[in-house]
Amino acid sequence: GAVVSQHPSRVICKSGTSVKIECRSLDFQATTMFWYRQFPKQSLMLMATSNEGSKATYEQGVEKDKFLINHASLTLSTLTVTSAHPEDSSFYICSARDVLAGTHEQYFGPGTRLTVT
Amino acid sequence: AQSVAQPEDQVNVAEGNPLTVKCTYSVSGNPYLFWYVQYPNRGLQFLLKYITGDNLVKGSYGFEAEFNKSQTSFHLKKPSALVSDSALYFCAVRVFSSNTGKLIFGQGTTLQVKP
Numbered sequence: 001g002a003v004v005s006q007h008p009s010r011v012i013c014k015s016g017t018s019v020k021i022e023c024r025s026l027d028f029q030a031t032t033m034f035w036y037r038q039f040p041k042q043s044l045m046l047m048a049t050s051n052e053g054s055k056a057t058y059e060q061g062v063e064k065d066k067f068l069i070n071h072a073s074l075t076l077s078t079l080t081v082t083s084a085h086p087e088d089s090s091f092y093i094c095s096a097r098d099v100l101a102g103t104h105e106q107y108f109g110p111g112t113r114l115t116v117t
Numbered sequence: 118a119q120s121v122a123q124p125e126d127q128v129n130v131a132e133g134n135p136l137t138v139k140c141t142y143s144v145s146g147n148p149y150l151f152w153y154v155q156y157p158n159r160g161l162q163f164l165l166k167y168i169t170g171d172n173l174v175k176g177s178y179g180f181e182a183e184f185n186k187s188q189t190s191f192h193l194k195k196p197s198a199l200v201s202d203s204a205l206y207f208c209a210v211r212v213f214s215s216n217t218g219k220l221i222f223g224q225g226t227t228l229q230v231k232p
Contacts, residue, residue: 004160006160032217032218034217034219034220041205041225041227042224042225043207043222043223043224043225044161044207044222046219046220046221049217049219051217057217091158093160093161095160095161097217097218104149104151104166104168104211104218105151105163105166106163106218106220107163108153108160108161108162108163109160110159110160111158111159111160113158
């Protein structure tokens with residue numbers, strides 16, 4: 001149980017284009033999902049907290065117009081990197097909490113490697 | 118402000134020997150503490166957590182962690198390391214000012230287990 005998937009696992013796009021990354025909770029409902037960014041051999045940086053049916057909460061320094069987050073259902077959140085640039089190349093990881101289970105841990109997706117050329 | 122520190126960038130241990138990955142925290146109130154492991158190009162896998170109760174917490178793959186309130190530490194341990202334990206380990210603490218369960222992660226510690 002408590003499986004989170006991400007799609008795609010890898011994506012290469014050209015500078016200036018937009019890329020959408022999907023995060024799904026496969027066997028539980030996730031009212032809250034989190035989006036992280038990770039640079040090589042570094043820790044996870046929380047970008048935003050995604051709440052089902054409402055606007056995402058962005059961390060300080062994260063451009064909300066560049067990183068669009070939509071959490072339209074209890075099992076799906078999407079992150080769209082708009083007008084991507086090479087500096088947006090990174091490993092993006094989502095996580096979700098199984099709120100109904102009453103546990104406190106987050107379950108993480110396998111990550112998406114974005115390369116902007 | 119709440120924070121987590123992992124003082125070692127890398128820990129090297131021989132297979133079969135005990136291992137310890139260190140974590141210290143700073144929180145207001147009672148801490149909710151977690152350990153996660155990450156293999157190359159993968160997401161994080163949950164290992165164990167401390168919420169309340171016994172200070173020694175047992176988790177997945179034979180790992181355990183000891184909560185020490187006086188030293189504000191939550192070190193990850195395993196009695197006998199395996200080569201397959203080689204990975205990146207993260208300690209995390211829950212942010213209580215947020216009702217969404219937001220986590221703050223330490224810098225990560227690379228564990229290298231040599232045969």
